[in-house]
Amino acid sequence: MQTRGEQMLALRRSRMAAAPAFLRGGFRPFFFGGAAYAVIALALWLLALAGGIQLPSAFEPLAWHRHEMLFGFVGAIVAGFLLTAIPNWTGRLPIAGPPLAALFGLWVIARMAVLFSASFGLGVAALFDVGFYLVLAALGAREVLAAKSRNVPVVGLVLLFGIANGLDYAGAAGLLTDAALASRAGITLVVIMISLIGGRIVPSFTRNWLAKRGVKQGLPGQPNRFDLATIGVTAVALLGWTLFPSGLPTGAILVVAAALQAVRLARWKGYRTLADSLVLILHVGYAWVPIGLALLGASILGAAFPTSAAIHALTAGAMATMILAVMTRATLGHTGRELQASPATAFLYMLVTLGAVLRVAAPMGLLDYTVGMEFAAVAWAGAFVIFLFAYGPILFRPRLGEQL
Template sequence: MEPKTRGERMLALRYARMAAAPPFLRGGFRPFFFGGTAWAVIALLIWLHSLGSGASLPSSFDPLAWHRHEMLFGFVGAIIAGFLLTAVPNWTGRLPIAGYPLAALFLLWLAGRLAVLFSAEIGPLAAAGIDVGFFMVLAGLAGREVLEANNRNFPVVGLIFLFGLANAVDHLAAAGRLADPDLGWKCAVALVTILISLIGGRIIPSFTRNWLAKQGLSDGLPTQPGRFDTAVIVSTALAFLAWITAPSGWLTGILFAAAAAGQAVRLARWKGWKTFADPLVLILHVGYLWIPIGLGLLAAVDLGAPIPRSAAIHALTAGAMSTMILAVMSRASLGHTGRELRASAMTQLAYLLVTLGALLRITAPLGLLEYRLGIEVAGTAWIAALLCFLGAYAPVLLGPRIDGKL
């Protein structure tokens, strides 16, 4: 029977598009998880080479600013896109964006990476238009899906839009158009941390509860987010708002300390220590642990402790963001390709290496290792973790589902 309504016709068209597309283009997680991870390896190698040799880049960003920008808006941005494009169909009950539209979106992201790297050649305005345009298109596509389904997750789409605006601000800073050159990346760190708090607060207790129930451990199971969780997220957002808009000092420090305490209590309520037997679940708790650590270090910095700010920032980026990214990518890649949710030896090695890399990167500014050596060893561990992921999951992301479904 021919579909009659516009919605039915659109679903039929998308299903046909998925059936005609190669497996690599049948879900947003496939190209963006693979491409984002590969780009992170390339970008980090470029950064380490520039750091060691003093070589300049063909970018309007200085090497440190380029490294920071590409880790946040290039790597993290790609994984956010892959997660969002995969989650939206689950939220809305609609088929995912696939085939040529997905390929076009991925190529726009890739064009943004090349445009930023060669922005001194093509011009900073053109580079910004391509790079920022990707996030505007992504937010528009996701917003359309969520609105048509009347879904409650529109605030998540709003965070993606704000992330795109932070990207634009970072481009303005690189062009010397802002008094505060740190504004863009600080906004990005705040937004991603809040996004992890929001999404992590849903999936971590849910996956933990399901796993514990399967083990017959039914006492005191984690619950879904409530008022306390909302209060913690709001307190975290307020602390970041003060950090972005006000000079560092005791008020910002107190707000960060309160947010860190709330996040620590929140994490403890999810009972992660009971999940040591399942690395896929445990790594979610390990990744989230970096949030109260990072917030606590930011509090200490603003309250006058002799701790470099970079240590606190990398607790949130190299720690929370990178670990949660590996945790979500590995679980989603297995689940959405019909495979058993089990962490292979290569996956577990990736988890260990990303944790080691984060620890080394955070301690390097503290003088426990010679600074340059600490950064290089941390970068090597981090690259190795990403290569482990690519080695284990490239066949998964490039190949079809093993259950025969689309």
């Protein structure tokens, strides 16, 4: 007689076998949906900004833009990464088939509920939107706790991200004196995720790539106490910014965190990976973390750097670049394809980097603001459009060697 654990394993295997390719791994629907929504949400925001449309949301247009790019777009990629990483962390089969379809459907419904919240109300939107993160965190906790994995803190960050999402609804309803508190908290949590997870994968992939090419000296090492200290200082600095965004001590510790992150990045020796775009882009994406922290700290301390430039260094820069770096690499690797950047992949990396540079430079007065913002939007969105065309078909097809 089968135990309950054996029955669950058999059920998951049957779901994997019966599911269409698009539902055989969390990265498939959430990477595709997240990339598509990045383009859609940006287009809607630009149309609203130009006065071409009126968004049917209970959120103010700028608040809707912040909410959906952070808790909608970025949240989808977080979900795709978590659901794909958990089987590697735990050795358990991935969530697939109808349960994955239901979770993805919940995310889609949440996006529609937020967009049309002027009709349905903020309460309905919050029910689906915050509920998505609670379900995601519960699924993640079940998996990592069952396997006694060390990655419980990552699931905890996802739960806190959902709570920050809920706070954003409180801000939109006028229940918070600081309406931007939730978005700062969300940015803080994602940057900590990048610092924690990026601190594992960037040196690891760099070390593996160099080792395959016969390099034996000076390979990036495993995370050590310096890395932990850097993450800790970064977390404290960003928590200070979340709660006290204009405090001088906050600015000072942000600058310290930026310096530590810069040293951390330099220790991974990304300059040695110029020949491989798939590895190099991880270093480029992570470089936006110390840049963003430094700009943010300097702006608080009185430097002539607008806060929006610093925030977009962390969002359009670090988050978007690391998202594309992870999406492209994970899609290739988890579908059995060679880890090699195609010309389209290299081009989308160039576009997202150009978009981030222009988005940061424009408000700093380094170029004409209107021209810079327009070209930044086109370049940034273009990167995700290319991802959809180059990788979308792969996400809908079975793994190489796998049956339909």
